[in-house]
Amino acid sequence: MRKKMIRNKVLWKNNQQQYGLLSKCIHWLSALSVFSLFALGYWMVELDYSSLWYQRAPHWHESIGVLLLIVSLFRLFWRRIAGSPVALASHSAIEKKASATVILCLYLGLFTVLFSGYLITSANDEPIAVFDWFSVPQIVLAIKNQEDIAGLVHFYVAYGLVCIALLHALAALKHHFIDKDSTLKRMTVNDIQLNK
Secondary structure (H helix, E strand, C coil): CHHHHHHHHHHHCCCCCCCCHHHHHHHHHHHHHHHHHHHHHHHHCCCCCCCCHHHHHHHHHHHHHHHHHHHHHHHHHHHHHHCCCCCCCCCCHHHHHHHHHHHHHHHHHHHHHHHHHHHHHHCCCCCEEECCCEEECCCCCCCCCHHHHHHHHHHHHHHHHHHHHHHHHHHHHHHHHHHCCCCCHHHCCCCCCCCC
């Protein structure tokens, strides 16, 4: 019984060796959302007015974006209270610094893309209907051509974010297949003993 309780605690909460189940779910949900939103955004800008998806695709894009923003804010809160695993002893000082820099860039890029997307939609002077579940009020800043400026930021930062996310994924694969350490396993498997 005690072993099961310890295992459940390890599953949900981060510890010194690995991320907990909640952190893993949020991580993979965020990754899936970012790449899905990028693909949807790339596709929907080419839609013709006569397409059935002309209205539907932006609605889905905006709704998923708002939900991802909420999840990302919770993720920061959870990271603050749950902590993170310590860096592996096998990682060099440069790897540790590079990892911290990439994670910072991912967070900055993610919030910049989400907030700029929110500003684009807000320029229409209408609340954002999130899958018709609830509405988010618009923010109109005292910026001339808010929609155009936010659109440019959204476009370029989205490409940058996807590139950094791919770099992050390649680094994880390098650690898994070349270095053969537990970097990737920390975010994929639930094993109390991750010693490498």
